[in-house]
Amino acid sequence: MACTTNAFALSLSSTPNPNLPSDFNPKLTKPLTVSLRGSGTADLNLGRLALSRHTQLTRRICANATQVTMDQSVAAPTIVEVDLGNRSYPIYIGSGLLDQHQLLQKHVHGKKVLVVTNTTIAPLYLDKVVDALTRGNPNVSVENVILPDGEKYKNMETLMKVFDKAIESRLDRRCTFVALGGGVIGDMCGFAAAAFLRGVNFIQIPTTVMAQVDSSVGGKTGINHPLGKNLIGAFYQPQCVLVDTNTLDTLPDRELASGLAEVIKYGLIRDAEFFEWQEKNMEKLMARDPDALAYAIKRSCENKAEVVSLDEKESGLRATLNLGHTFGHAIETGFGYGGWLHGEAVAAGTVMAVDMSYRLGWIDSSIVKRVNDILLRAKLPTTPPETMTVEMFKSVMAVDKKVADGLLRLILLKGPLGNCVFTGEYDRKALDDTLAAFCKS
Amino acid sequence: MACTTNAFALSLSSTPNPNLPSDFNPKLTKPLTVSLRGSGTADLNLGRLALSRHTQLTRRICANATQVTMDQSVAAPTIVEVDLGNRSYPIYIGSGLLDQHQLLQKHVHGKKVLVVTNTTIAPLYLDKVVDALTRGNPNVSVENVILPDGEKYKNMETLMKVFDKAIESRLDRRCTFVALGGGVIGDMCGFAAAAFLRGVNFIQIPTTVMAQVDSSVGGKTGINHPLGKNLIGAFYQPQCVLVDTNTLDTLPDRELASGLAEVIKYGLIRDAEFFEWQEKNMEKLMARDPDALAYAIKRSCENKAEVVSLDEKESGLRATLNLGHTFGHAIETGFGYGGWLHGEAVAAGTVMAVDMSYRLGWIDSSIVKRVNDILLRAKLPTTPPETMTVEMFKSVMAVDKKVADGLLRLILLKGPLGNCVFTGEYDRKALDDTLAAFCKS
Known part of the structure; x- marks a missing residue:
């Protein structure tokens, strides 16, 4: 060709x-x-x-x-709107969007920008983003802070580096923070923006599938605590999310697969048609077919935007986006932050949630099989690490954010494909049986 | 009698x-x-x-x-409403309110409460507050965390102790944090509540004049950074503020005077009648006349509530509550957190702001004199510490939250008593002259 x-x-x-x-x-x-x-x-x-x-x-x-x-000109981005009243914002999705400088620049407030990124992404895209922020816009000055890469650095100590840099650079309330990186960078930069001077504007430029389909959208920001994931943070919405799909070219295969765990999630909890599309197109996604990836990102963002618009602060519906995450967070915390990628832990956690749903008699065995099959095709784990024990799961799950008045609520599948519930009303024996089935001790 | x-x-x-x-x-x-x-x-x-x-x-x-x-029964509290739509809440003011258990209990969400207090206040009021929370309410369990006392501990390290305790106690999103103490405790507990699990309910029980008339009302929460005061935080409103004026009985005289600096502020920026009342009643306030104190607290809260209701996020009007604070924060930061009490630094800062207003020709000399006189009667300082230099003021003021696009905006008096402006449009020479007049080098 x-x-x-x-x-x-x-x-x-x-x-x-x-x-x-x-x-x-x-x-x-x-x-x-x-x-x-x-x-x-x-x-x-x-x-x-x-x-x-x-x-x-x-x-x-x-x-x-x-x-x-x-x-005969640059391609117009696909736009998915997150409808949150006066906190609404667009998600731009497309190839080469970082070359459309005006797209980014129109969302920058004030004259000073702080780009928050990490040691992996900075050599690849920092110059490009600085160029996109400043080209034809000489009044804007851009500072940056380059954090170590990885979930294990998503903590208060690293967050303080962002505040230190912002204060040393004399940024004021009219500045804009830009998160350039994956989910860890987006979560930390977003929380830093929420707390710096009690809140400044920020923009998400996600560079991983995980961040593009999930974590950059919806305003959940935060850091981990040694005892649990994302226990400290804020709901804080960005000015826009700019998904330049070209940034996926440099994404390692393992990170790509990790992101697909969240794509699969949307199908399972609310979009059976999307799940069926994934079943037909998983090899294309794994081979980075740009059209397939672009469609998966768009459809995921549409699902996320709709849920977030209906329940920004997670009083109910939004919790369903955490299918597999309660088990998954236990794996991430118990196994050590960064041992597994987030999506890998979510994949194993999804299998456990699906297993439990089946034990409760809430879904057919065909769904159990289809979930296992698609995760395996995405080269994702379908069992937790062998070192995870029942006790490790239970102790971390006890401090999960979805515990209410001491009762652990879970997202479980119920009914035909594409349906789930968020509930604390389930037979405890099913949970015990699932944990026993997936742990050696 | x-x-x-x-x-x-x-x-x-x-x-x-x-x-x-x-x-x-x-x-x-x-x-x-x-x-x-x-x-x-x-x-x-x-x-x-x-x-x-x-x-x-x-x-x-x-x-x-x-x-x-x-x-023939307990006294009904005075109630000042902070009108913020679905985030509205009452300020209860009265003597013995901690004995009216139902008053506190009706604002507690969930079954678990974390009282955040300090080593000075815990021996005096912690048992009383636990009693108020639990009496006739056996389903509620109360944990506490006792922090070291003082502005110098209002930092990330101390804040982490609150998160540690909350997580170890397995508190969930339905819990309630209670801030029991002065402004430092209220600010830290409020920020912890804003960030824990991305936001849980909290209640303010202020025990100092400073907290009762100012810091507990309006949802400004946060911690200090080594380079500046309150640079990290959140706007986060409590469920209620409960001012039991009996708690002032144990307040040291110096702390009482510190709080009066904020009372005086309300008169200067927007309530000339209140200022005149203070001129007539300062000796009563200093002698802790309960009726005078109750009136000063109520009137201060009314002023604060009105301003906050009109401008919650400090886009303009609310900034006027910071009269004297830009100079004052420089004193607190430059002199070392805790060297001077907040109100003492605000008092000296108010004199400097008033001096600058006079140099600009915006107020009569009579106002300069009246401000000096009333602060002296409140046994508050009217000059900064001798060790403060012009350079120290300038370097801290450069990172003030009221800097916008590099321009320092100040609250200055302008016109008759009770009028002020929040502006970046002033002759820089007046600022330089004021700094030179109040600093030896």
């Missing part, structure tokens, strides 16, 4: 081109032309991008190029 | 009487009668209350007794 591309190809460079004027805007220029043929290599400046996924890069470029050829 | 009292006298005991049934409720019993004559001593169980203010205690008892004699 042959295709032509234009200035979009510049998006592959993570550093601004010094030969271009500072107010250069690809949207306004005459297209450059780069020819790519078949699966051959292309002489593009790939900057600091990882080259290991060359084939996918090429595929994506062609997809962009097709769009461009059709539109 | 002779007076009789009834079960109210029990409020002087900080421990429950073991001879009374656990569901004993003073409101429902036949009054006990204790006779007090003149200023003589009374044989009451004063428990762990400080005895040094014997005369004032006696006076308060008589005031209560008068009310009781008139009502």
Whole structure:
């Protein structure tokens, strides 16, 4: 397949081109032309991008190029609106959105921006984001703070580094924080924005499937405590979520799979049709087919946005988004933060929740099988780590946020595919049996 | 003067009487009668209350007794409503309110309560508050965390002790936090409540004039950062504020004066009549005349509630409550947290703001004189500590929350008594001249 591309190809460079004027805007220029043929290599400046996924890069470029050829301009993003009254905001989804500077800039408040990112993402996308924030916008100054990467750093000590940097940089209430990274960065930056000077604006730029389909949307922010996940935080909504699907090109396979655990969740709890689509398209998702990924992200965001709009503060419905998470958080906490990725723990937790639902007689065995099958195809674990004991599960689950007046409430499937309940009314024996079945001791 | 009292006298005991049934409720019993004559001593169980203010205690008892004699029951509290839509709440003000258990209990959510207090207040009032929470209410269990006392402990490290205790006690989202103490406790407990599990209910029981007239009302919560006061926090409203004026009996004189700095502030920024009343009654306030104190607290809360209702998140009007605070925070931060009490720093800061207002030609010299006079009568400082330099003021003021896009906005008096402005539009020379006038270097 042959295709032509234009200035979009510049998006592959993570550093601004010094030969271009500072107010250069690809949207306004005459297209450059780069020819790519078949699966051959292309002489593009790939900057600091990882080259290991060359084939996918090429595929994506062609997809962009097709769009461009059709539109004769940059592609308009898909927009999913999160409807929360005066706290409503858009989720922009698309390829190359970080090259559409005005998209980001129109959501920046004040003259100072603090980009919060980590040691993995900074070399890949920090320059690009700074460029997107400042190009043609010389009044804005951008600071950054680069945190260590990983769930085990999602704690108060790391959070304080964000406050230190913000205060040293003399940021004021009119500044904007930008979360550039996965779920850990989004949660920490969001909580820092919620608490800095009692609240400043922030923007989410998620760079993992996990963050793009779930954690960046809906305003749940926070940090972990040694005794439990996300126990300290705030409900605090961003100004916008900007999902540039190109950032997934550098995502490791294991992280990709982790994110798919949340995609599968939406199907199970409320969107049977989406689950069936996933059953047909899992190999495409795993192979990073851009159209399949874009659809999965969009449909996930639509599901999330709808739930969040109906129940922002999780008085009921929103809790259903935590299918598998109570078991999963126990795995993450008990096994040590960062031992497993969040989505891996959620996958095993989902199998446990589904097992328990079946023991209660609430679902058919066919659903149990389908859940196991799809998770295995996504290369996700379907049992907890062998070191997890019944006691470890019970002690962490006792401090879960869904405990109310001492009663642990769980999200369990009930009825046909796509239906679930959030309830504390279940036979305790089913929970004990599930824990016993999945733990060696 | 002779007076009789009834079960109210029990409020002087900080421990429950073991001879009374656990569901004993003073409101429902036949009054006990204790006779007090003149200023003589009374044989009451004063428990762990400080005895040094014997005369004032006696006076308060008589005031209560008068009310009781008139009502033939416990006195109804004065109620000031903070009108914030679905986040509205009452401020109860009165003598002996901690003996009216139902008043507190009706605002407790869930079955678990965490009382956050400090090493000074716990021996005086913790048992009393636990009794008020649990009497006739056996389903509620109460945990407590006792923090070190003082502004220098209002930091992330101390805050973590609250989270640790809450999580170890397996508190869930339906729990209630109770702040029992002065402004530091209220600010920290409030922020902990805002962030624990992304938000749980909390109640303010302020025990200092500072907290009763200002910090407990309006939902500003937070902690200090080494580089500036209250830089990390949340706007988070309590379920109610319960001001039992009896708790002031144990307040040191210096703390009493500190609180009066905020009382004076309300007069200066928006209530000239109240300022004039203070000019007539400052000696009564300093002598802890209960009627004068009760009036000052009520009028202050009315002013605060009105401002907060109009501008909860401090987009403009609410900032005027910070008269003297920008200079004051610089003193607190520069001189070291806890070196001066908050109100002492605000008093000196108010003199500086008034001086600057006069230099700008915005007020008459008569106001300058009246502010100095009333602060001196309240035994409050009218100049900053000698060690404060111009540079120290400037560096701390640069990170003040009222800086916007690099411009420091100040609250300054302008026009007749009771009028002020919140503005960044002032001659910088006036600020420089004020700093030079109040600093040796």
